[in-house]
Amino acid sequence: MHDIRFIRENPQAFDAALAKRGLEPLAADLLAADEVRRAAATRLQEAQNRRNEASKLIGQAMAKGDKETAEALKAEVSDLKDVLPALEETGRAADRQLDDLLAAIPNLPADDVPEGADENDNVEVSRWGAQPQFDFTPREHADIAPALGMDFETGAMISGARFTFLRGGMARLHRALAQFMLDKQTGENGYLECAPPLLVRGESLYGTGQLPKFAEDNFRTTDDRWLIPTAEVSLTNAVREQIIDDLSQPIRMTALTPCFRSEAGAAGKDTRGFIRQHQFEKVELVSICREGDAANEHEHMVKSAEGVLEALGLPYRKVLLCTGDMGFGARRTYDLEVWLPGQGAYREISSVSWCGEFQARRMNARYRPEGKKKTAFVHTLNGSGLAVGRTLVAVIENYQQADGSVAVPDVLLPYMGGVTKLEPVA
The missing domain is CATH 1.10.287.40 (Serine-tRNA synthetase, tRNA binding domain)
Structure with missing residues (x-):
């Protein structure tokens, strides 16, 4: 607002x-x-x-x-x-x-955000990691994963398009990724683990900017609640209609939750595979801070997401979004794009945004600056740390073997119960 x-x-x-x-x-x-x-x-x-x-x-x-x-x-x-x-x-x-x-008006871009019409005008900031070299032609995850337990047909039979049924080692690898991300964010980066509601009132979606403009992108229940499109909604609204007495340190929260999106504006995009689903899991990062702390907090949040990719050994690049590609509520956004050998392209795996006071005004979330009588609006930030399904896709494509198996990254071995490789099931 x-x-x-x-x-x-x-x-x-x-x-x-x-x-x-x-x-x-x-x-x-x-x-x-x-x-x-x-x-x-x-x-x-x-x-x-x-x-x-x-x-x-x-x-x-x-x-x-x-x-x-x-x-x-x-x-x-x-x-x-x-x-x-x-x-x-x-x-x-x-x-x-x-x-x-x-x-109905989007947030104003920060001064350092590049002007542009769409994703083609985004600015690459940096790259990390060498793209893996194969002595065979790498395949896309949609071609490798079905033999490993990623069952697109059963998901579609049960729920329709853009739903997937994971089995066996694939389901365990998906869970391992989620637990690893959550442990890393809470153990190393100072985020408090939360288990927020998955159903929220319309006021909560209004507070973070999904309503009223993007109602068609979300799922609504018959009792007028909404399934969260991201845990950003639940976590950020934890401070709605409050005055925080002490905000000398940022409030950092994280949650592993299912997310639900209708993908109303994504007709024809990524219809094949596991990249764009109606239901997916994500480890969300949210920070509530003072205006003067926002720039450093944005960098911290980006580094928190980057650390997961680096620990998994997944090559990526960091991109500063232009004004035409930035989300409705953001003042500045960095995207992390992971390398997918099967596609031969970098694809978004995390989006980290500083929203300034935009969401706080909608939620009436304030704090009491030290030594001042008047309250001020908090600054909010959010980002993926990371999207679990897309990270699973990246692991499958980057760790694929010539025989159709997928090696498990070393950092995930403690979560895999002795499984070191996903192998095709005849």
Whole structure:
């Protein structure tokens, strides 16, 4: 959510930032709606003040024996009482109109975010790891994995497209990856493990920016709850409508959860394989901090995700997203893209975003700065540490063997119960 006061004071700067996102100027429309809202609030306040004043004058007139004035004042108060509900509703409607306009506008990009139209304009920051060399033609995971326990047909039979049934060693490798990630984030990077709800109210999705704009991308239940598209929703909303007394250190949370996405805007994308599913697991990272700590916290979160890839020996590159490819709620986003030999391409495996005050305003999440009376909005950050299914895909493709087996990365061996290799089942 944007601060209307900032827009009042900086309309040209606001429109210039939106232009970087490829959007038309909106400040004039917002300020017009703000003027309507303020005028409605003024009329309501004036009517309330006059009602209160007239009520006091009734007593004074009665004390003086001036019944005629008292009766006139009583009639005026009665009329005002009849008018006030309509004025209150007008004010609420004006508030809603402005809030609805503001809620549909994406976050403003940070100054260092490159301008661009789409993913082709993203900027590569760095690369890590040598791409593996094979003495055979590497295959895509969708061709290797079915013989190892990744059952696309049964998943589709049970639930439809974009669902997969994992069996045996494949299911165990998937679980090993998830546990390894969670242990690394909690044991090395300072994140507190959480087990949050998977069903949330609409207010929670509004708070993190999925509603109202992206309703079709999410699954809704018959009792008006929503399945989380990411644990970012549950973890970030843990501080909604709160004032944090001490935020001298960032609040870091992590959770391993299933995630659910309708993929409404992804028709035709990655329909083959395990990359884009309606249901998947992810280790999510969320941080709540002060504005002055946000830059360092963003770097820490990126390094926390990078550390998982490096421990697994998976080559990747770090990319700074341009304004046209950045998510709705982000001010700045780094993507980590893992190398997939079968595809011969880098593919996104983690997206780490600094959201500034954008989500905090929607959630009314504040903290009390040391030595100051006024509260301030917290800054929120979120990222994948990592997406488990996509990491499984990366392990399959990077650790594939000529005979169709897949070697287990060394760091996962303690989680595999003695299994060192997934081998095809005839």
